[in-house]
Each structure stands twice: as structure tokens, then as C-alpha cells.
Amino acid sequence: MAQRTEPPTQADIEEAYSLLQTPMTKSAIARRMGLSKYQVYRAIKKHRL
Numbered sequence: 001m002a003q004r005t006e007p008p009t010q011a012d013i014e015e016a017y018s019l020l021q022t023p024m025t026k027s028a029i030a031r032r033m034g035l036s037k038y039q040v041y042r043a044i045k046k047h048r049l
Contacts, residue, residue, distance in 0.1 A: 008035060013043040020044055 008016070012033060019029045030040045 008033075008039055008043045013046060016040050016043045 012035070016029050016033060016035075019032070020026070024032075026040050026044070027037055029035075030037045033040070035043075
């Protein structure tokens with residue numbers, strides 16, 4: 001899957017956060033969702049604020 005260029009949506013943020021509760025790493029979540037690791041990190045950080 002190619003990396004997306006648009007920013008993650010609220011649904012992407014919620015999906016990444018829920019996937020983080022599983023044993024998946026941020027890198028694996030990024031590959032699965034087509035985002036960069038940095039986008040996943042930022043999405044998770046925003047969700048926690």
C-alpha cells in the first residue's frame with residue numbers, strides 16, 4: 001500500500017489509537033493504514049491530549 005499524503009482523519013486517529021491497544025507496533029499500524037510512522041505517532045499523541 002502506498003503512503004498517503006493527506007493528513008489522517010478523525011477516524012484514522014481513532015483506529016490507530018485502538019490498534020495501539022493491541023500488540024501491534026506503531027510501524028505495523030502505519031503500514032496497515034498507509035500512513036507514515038510520524039503521522040501515526042502524531043495521531044496517537046493528539047488523541048491522548
